Amino acid sequence: MTVEETNRATVARLTTILSGELPIQAGSEIIAPDVVAYVDGWQFEGINVWAHWIDYLRTRERVVEPTLLVDELEVRSDARVTVRGRWQGTRDGHMATSNPGEATYRLVEGRIVEIWSTRTNYAFLCGEHLNYSWGFALELLRSQWWRLRVPRLDLLAGSWPQSATMPTPSVANVLLAGD
Numbered sequence: 001m002t003v004e005e006t007n008r009a010t011v012a013r014l015t016t017i018l019s020g021e022l023p024i025q026a027g028s029e030i031i032a033p034d035v036v037a038y039v040d041g042w043q044f045e046g047i048n049v050w051a052h053w054i055d056y057l058r059t060r061e062r063v064v065e066p067t068l069l070v071d072e073l074e075v076r077s078d079a080r081v082t083v084r085g086r087w088q089g090t091r092d093g094h095m096a097t098s099n100p101g102e103a104t105y106r107l108v109e110g111r112i113v114e115i116w117s118t119r120t121n122y123a124f125l126c127g128e129h130l131n132y133s134w135g136f137a138l139e140l141l142r143s144q145w146w147r148l149r150v151p152r153l154d155l156l157a158g159s160w161p162q163s164a165t166m167p168t169p170s171v172a173n174v175l176l177a178g179d
Contacts (some may be wrong), residue, residue, distance in 0.1 A: 003076045007107045011073060011081040014112065020058060028155040030111060037115040040136070047155045050115070053083045055150070056143045059110050063089035063096065066125055069165070071100065080106050087124045098124030127160050 001009070010030045016022045022054040027047065037044040044050070057065065066089040074082040083105070087098040106114040119136040129135030 003079065006110045007081050008073060008075045010107060010110050010112065011083060011105050012070075014056055015070050015073075015085075017070050018054065020065065024054050025153070027051060027054075027104070027153060032108070032111045033112045035113055035115065036161055037117065038117050039117050040133070042136070042140075046124065048153070051153060051155050053143065055153075056146055057122060059080065059146070059150075060125050062127060063091050063125050065089050069097070078106075080104055090124075096124075113151060126159060 013022070013030055014027070017024060017026050023141070028051065031047050031050060033047050034045065035047055035050055044053070067088050068085055069088050070083060070085040072082075073083040076082070081104070082102055084100060084102040086100055089096065089097075091167050099120075101118070103115060103117040103121060105112045112164060119130045119133075123130040127135070130139055131168070
């Protein structure tokens with residue numbers, strides 16, 4: 001496989017994790033332990049932080065069984081892959097679909113080392129308040145409170161207890177650089 005084909009396959013596998021088809025622990029095979037995620041001026045570091053956020057999103061009651069519908073997977077020669085798509089799930093007893101969103105991933109040797117996303121990618125799952133900086137800050141506080149009440153998962157140590165959704169993770173290290 002070429003580097004571009006490997007990167008496409010890695011990000012395609014990530015989308016299956018985000019959709020809940022694979023457990024979050026599968027992320028340890030494709031995401032670097034020291035991954036850095038950028039969300040609208042905020043910076044988050046570490047695979048356990050990523051895993052906690054995904055687990056948190058899956059447990060929001062606003063949308064049941066969220067699935068990521070991929071519209072496009074754009075592989076670039078600079079080792080970046082951009083995914084464009086929408087979330088879909090059951091909300092208020094009816095099937096609902098989010099507005100289009102996108103995230104970009106940079107890979108090194110087949111592993112995701114950087115992620116660029118935006119808080120509006122999560123508004124469908126958590127609420128329209130995420131369209132605002134204050135709303136995202138509030139949701140981060142909620143996620144920290146939630147984390148204190150669920151089993152912890154350390155993808156670095158391979159310790160994988162059951163969590164609120166599937167065998168999933170928690171947060172370890174959050175570095176917030178305000179927006």
